[in-house]
Amino acid sequence: MPMSRRSLLTLAAAAAASPLASALAQGMPPLQRKANYRVGFAQTESNNPWRIAQTDSMRSEAQRRGDAFVYTDAAASAAKQVADVNSMIAQRVDLIFLAPREERPLVPAVMAAKRAGIPVILLDRRVDGAQAQPGRDYVTFIGSDFIDQGRRAAEWLDGAVNGSARIIELQGTTGSSPANDRRKGFADYIAAKSGMRIVASQSGDFVRDRGRQVAEALLQAHPDATAIYAHNDEMAVGAIAALEARGRRPGQDVTVVSIDGTRSALQAIIDGKMGATVESNPRFGPKAFETLDRYAAGETVEHWVKVPDRFFDRNNAAQLIGDAY
Structure with a gap:
């Protein structure tokens, strides 16, 4: 039928x-x-x-x-x-x-x-x-807003240094979207800040030891740098080691800000060696x-499933380190 x-x-x-x-x-x-x-x-x-x-x-x-x-x-x-x-x-x-x-x-x-x-x-x-x-x-x-992460790092640094800093930037893997976007978010924010200037920028490939090596070279070339912005915590921890090897005090002589929210970074914040880190939830x-x-x-x-990210500084690092990876 x-x-x-x-x-x-x-x-x-x-x-x-x-x-x-x-x-x-x-x-x-x-x-x-x-x-x-x-x-x-x-x-x-x-x-x-x-x-x-x-x-x-x-x-x-x-x-x-x-x-x-x-x-x-x-x-x-x-x-x-x-x-x-x-x-x-x-x-x-x-x-x-x-x-x-x-x-x-x-x-x-x-x-x-x-x-x-x-x-x-x-x-x-x-x-x-x-x-x-x-x-x-x-x-x-599925992922974080990397541009916003860079912006949040820059915004915090701006407040921490009262709008004046000579910044070394440790970039992530060349050609990767986190490195591209975290750089853009940070740079776009400080573009309107006459006292905030990136004096050197180089890739550390998101790796701790490579971040240390790059930081050592850039600190030698720019001994008057007052801040380090790292695209991830591993490079930031490497940079802290580089600062200490040069007899400089991270958190006092040089302000360090980063992205990821690892346990190592939160401990560095608790120890006063890092100022803040923007979470990138893994x-x-x-x-x-x-x-x-x-x-x-x-x-x-939806074309972008956003992952929400927290922010860690001295106000909450000790409270939240137990949840960190």
């Missing part, structure tokens, strides 16, 4: 409301709803507390849910991370969580996953927006898998 026009319209509406149709309408690979998933997590590196805490959070949430967890560590190599994603594609995981080391080199990996029908969710770092976009080439970006697990479930259910996922 042929279907009535009303029945056909009802079926068409039901199909359009399905997760498959929702994903296809966006040009995105679908994700079928399942009791458990096999997910990939392509981590950029594991050489600092922030990355370790992020990985632990992702793995713990996968285990809690009973999902299979395929993990790779790119060891700070964009080329290896591309190969890692390609390996996950070959293994036919259901979805890939990717923390891109750099914005441009990881675009081909995102596109390869899309062509293979595997959705990608970016964590904590973006890829080049001119080449790949959320909602079209990958599901979404505990992505619950939010990442919640977003996976929303996408599988056919919900419209």
Whole structure:
């Protein structure tokens, strides 16, 4: 018996409301709803507390849910991370969580996953927006507002030094979205402050020892520097060691401000060696898998799932250090 026009319209509406149709309408690979998933997590590196805490959070949430967890560590190599994603594609995981080391080199990996029908969710770092976009080439970006982090660090420093400072900037990984945005947020704020000037800026690659080495060289070239802005706590702790090696007193002779909110940084604040740090929350697990479930259910996922970040200084560091990583 042929279907009535009303029945056909009802079926068409039901199909359009399905997760498959929702994903296809966006040009995105679908994700079928399942009791458990096999997910990939392509981590950029594991050489600092922030990355370790992020990985632990992702793995713990996968285990809690009973999902299979395929993990790779790119060891700070964009080329290896591309190969890692390609390996996950070959293994036919259901979805890939990717923390891109750099914005441009990881675009081909995102596109390869899309062509293979595997959705990608970016964590904590973006890829080049001119080449790949959320909602079209990958599901979404989950992460902090890095520009705002830089601005908050600059705002605090401005108040701490009464609007006058000669600043050394320790940048993160060249070409990464946190380094680009944390620099912009800081620079945009101090641009209107005639007494605030960056006298030297160089990458320490988000690594403590590299931050120490770069700080040593820049302090030697600029002995009159009065402040250090580090793009992460690991480099800030390295800079504190460099200051002490030169006989300068961090927190007194030179004001140090940073981003991340690690236990080491909070302890440095308690010890009076660091002024403040803006949190960059690494505990992505619950939010990442919640977003996976929303996408599988056919919900419209916003292009940027923001992670809220706290601020630590001498007013709350001692109280909150027990919660730090």
